[in-house]
Amino acid sequence: MIPPNHPRYRSLLERERLVEGFREGYVVPQGLIAQGRGECFDYLLGEETQQFALEAITAAAAALLLAKHPVISVNGNVAALTPREVVELSEAVPALIEVNLFYRSREREDKIAEVLKRHGAKSVLGVGDDASCTIPELFSERRRVSCEGIYKADVVLVPLEDGDRTQALRRLGKTVIAIDLNPLSRTAQAASITIVDNITRAMPRLVDAVRRMKNASREELENVLKNYDNKRVLASALLHISKRIEELAKNIRES
Ligand code: ATP
Ligand code: MG
Numbered sequence: 001m002i003p004p005n006h007p008r009y010r011s012l013l014e015r016e017r018l019v020e021g022f023r024e025g026y027v028v029p030q031g032l033i034a035q036g037r038g039e040c041f042d043y044l045l046g047e048e049t050q051q052f053a054l055e056a057i058t059a060a061a062a063a064l065l066l067a068k069h070p071v072i073s074v075n076g077n078v079a080a081l082t083p084r085e086v087v088e089l090s091e092a093v094p095a096l097i098e099v100n101l102f103y104r105s106r107e108r109e110d111k112i113a114e115v116l117k118r119h120g121a122k123s124v125l126g127v128g129d130d131a132s133c134t135i136p137e138l139f140s141e142r143r144r145v146s147c148e149g150i151y152k153a154d155v156v157l158v159p160l161e162d163g164d165r166t167q168a169l170r171r172l173g174k175t176v177i178a179i180d181l182n183p184l185s186r187t188a189q190a191a192s193i194t195i196v197d198n199i200t201r202a203m204p205r206l207v208d209a210v211r212r213m214k215n216a217s218r219e220e221l222e223n224v225l226k227n228y229d230n231k232r233v234l235a236s237a238l239l240h241i242s243k244r245i246e247e248l249a250k251n252i253r254e255s
Pocket of ligand 2: 163
């Protein structure tokens with residue numbers, strides 16, 4: 001039992017969810033390590049959704065609502081951390097859901113689809129023979145995608161993506177929305193829209209934003225995207241970390 005007054009309470013609960021996914025066989029050990037790398041950046045960011053993330057979330061909602069063929073890509077960590085929000089988002093947009101794994105196995109695909117279905121997903125792409133199209137230039141199993149899903153998509157939400165794949169999707173001309181706590185990762189730098197935040201805080205906010213903006217006109221949504229600058233957002237995230245560290249250092253010196 002984790003005491004609720006523990007300063008890292010939320011973070012420890014998230015770890016528990018990943019460990020459970022690991023025990024159930026759909027989170028890989030590398031996924032546990034990836035979470036740890038993310039946690040470190042969350043520490044530096046202050047473990048709260050910041051203004052630059054809200055700005056990216058608004059742009060992401062606009063891109064998803066404007067898309068002709070939006071797809072949400074799900075891996076083991078996403079299934080463990082925000083399965084309900086994936087389904088809610090897919091219904092709110094509406095968007096397709098596709099399982100896409102770096103370490104692909106039929107067993108993991110099935111288990112992730114099962115988790116999503118348990119949370120209300122009606123259909124999940126990218127399982128078994130459905131993942132029969134390939135993304136050129138990629139050598140991991142992640143190049144295998146559903147011909148009806150990511151292959152055809154114009155906008156792909158890739159919470160917790162790897163850098164190579166983000167770059168490959170961009171080269172195919174797709175709009176890529178990433179959620180990544182590390183503003184310096186290749187994923188964060190290569191995405192069209194980068195939400196620098198923890199997936200567990202960003203996903204519910206993205207669902208809210210889509211619901212809120214659902215009745216906006218195309219022109220309004222296009223204006224949101226026109227005024228959005230991902231480089232400025234990434235720079236704001238880095239400046240936030242830098243200012244925060246300076247303040248913390250000052251506080252320690254003066255205490
Ligand atoms: P890249 O491949 O993009 O260059 P990387 O190789 O440094 O990145 P990976 O190991 O591919 O990183 O993925 C781990 C990254 O995923 C972490 O650095 C972190 O930023 C991100 N991440 C992990 N857990 C979360 C989370 N819960 N919410 C948001 N981002 C997360
Ligand atoms: Mg990587």
